Amino acid sequence: MAPQRTPVLLGVLAVFTLLVVGVEETPRGAECSDLNNITWQEYRQQRVPLQVRYLLLTRRNMDCAHMFSHQSLTDTQQPAYFNVSRPTKVIVHGYRAIGSKPSWVKQLARALLMAEDVNVVVVDWVYGASFAYNLVVENYKEVAVQISVLINQLNKHGCKLESFHFIGVSLGAHVAGFVGTLFQGKIGRITGLDPAGPMFKGADTYDRLDSSDAQFVDAVHTDSDYFGISIPVGHVDFFLNGGKDQTGCARSRFPSMLVYFPVYGYVLCDHMRALHVYMSALNGSCALTGIPCSSYEDFLQGRCVDCDAFRGACPTIGLLPNSGVRVSPVPKEQKLFLLTTSSPPFCLRHFLLQLEVSPLDKSAELEVTLTTENLGTERRLRLHTDTVLYRAVLSHPHPLCEIASIQLKNTGARFYRQAEIHVKSVCLSEFPTLRREEPLCVNNINVRRGAAWSHDFVQVCV
Structure with missing residues (x-):
């Protein structure tokens, strides 16, 4: 009222x-x-x-x-x-x-x-x-x-x-x-x-x-x-x-x-x-x-x-x-x-994840983790049989140039039956940005069920 x-x-x-x-x-x-x-x-x-x-x-x-x-x-x-x-x-x-x-x-x-x-x-x-x-x-x-x-x-x-x-x-x-x-x-x-x-x-x-x-x-x-x-x-x-x-x-x-x-x-x-x-x-x-x-x-x-x-x-x-x-x-x-953290200064950087996978026989779940030297943030994505292109927002307190590695893990062992996920490409870019940095991309990845795949980035913040 x-x-x-x-x-x-x-x-x-x-x-x-x-x-x-x-x-x-x-x-x-x-x-x-x-x-x-x-x-x-x-x-x-x-x-x-x-x-x-x-x-x-x-x-x-x-x-x-x-x-x-x-x-x-x-x-x-x-x-x-x-x-x-x-x-x-x-x-x-x-x-x-x-x-x-x-x-x-x-x-x-x-x-x-x-x-x-x-x-x-x-x-x-x-x-x-x-x-x-x-x-x-x-x-x-x-x-x-x-x-x-x-x-x-x-x-x-x-x-x-x-x-x-x-x-x-x-x-x-x-x-x-x-x-x-x-x-x-x-x-x-x-x-x-x-x-x-x-x-x-x-x-x-x-x-x-x-x-x-x-x-x-x-x-x-x-x-x-x-x-x-x-x-x-x-x-x-x-x-x-x-x-x-x-x-x-x-x-x-x-x-x-x-x-x-x-x-x-x-x-x-x-x-x-x-x-x-x-x-x-x-x-x-x-x-x-x-x-x-x-x-x-x-x-x-x-x-x-x-x-x-x-x-x-x-x-x-x-x-x-x-x-x-x-x-x-x-x-x-x-x-x-x-997106924010739970304590001051509350700030997070926003990243756009673009993922392309080969067609799946069954649904799957993929856990994506971004890490620096002492901190990791993660997000889980549901993958479906009728979709091969995915976009999602991830976050991390540090800028893109400080991201040390990206990890992909096929976490669907208990509820899903897709044994292996073939990732054609995974790209990461920060937004909004005025510098228009090139996205970080990795191609042709096979992620087995219950296993983790990771890739280290070699970068220097300018």
Whole structure:
């Protein structure tokens, strides 16, 4: 069921200006501020008045958040850490099932500040984001209205709307989207990190994050079958490992209960992976590049290996303007796929495997392994009697020029009866690539059932 549509006009912002909660200024010498926690007694009551507070972090107070409002720009009793000439990142957390403050906020703020000299404003709406999920969803538009009051005042102080970049996690992505709606899409950018799915998948675009909410909207999907939304909601949508099950995360056995009775730990692993991948991408140690494709199945079958839809410049997760997209206008709701590892920096190289075999008498299974000196990655291919040409995507953390060997193993001894597989050719090429490296090819291979064949490559990375 979609959230009820309630018309809200920009004109109401002035009415709410004096009602913004949590705008107290931090006196000189006061302790650093932090996000709220819901007490056990408050949690049992299941109803706490909505409070929206703002914390400010900059490179001048990276480890000491200050309570913030538009009034701090003119307060002469303390340093005005907020700089209207710099871009502003606005972090919006999502649903807090047990009323705890999000522990990742400071880590994300620090990563943003290390990457760029910006203002980071953290929206604290833990009071209102806790308790039953359906009740929390009733609050998200009011939270957006209160945030819009602050943005409206900052705009009057000289901050341009296009200088704001909202980063919303889960339900926070839809809060950010409604802020964008209130400003008629003039906000510079919104990034949704696994935008919430329950009660939003079938919602009107007015009620959820979509590409009209900002000049550029990007989203990272990692749990689209449970907590996250399964449809594209931005200009570019990155679906990691298909957007559902992430490497290193155990699958829940009780999905129907997740929305109303969330269990932390492994159940949230998929959902929170988007946040951790995004924070890792901010340090720029490697590129997390998405490949445009209509479906994850087509991507895995090697049917999408270029970024011609973006004139060759593949979108990347992170802070590049428009995610690195150079075409204008930016395409909308473009699905992008990429494979990742289970730990930082999460990056993998993508390889296209092209395999030609002689006609088979019976079905077979072939295990393909790529190895470097100390690491191997594998994928299994089903071979059929009516097909001789195969394409598949493999991955490895290292580039093609560092692949030391390729191994083929006929693993069909138990379930299949094809005794020997004759491989006419197997070729490996990296994508996307600007250097247009020649593929690595080996011809005329016989792979007996239960046996492994391998070939060593002699290469040097230039």
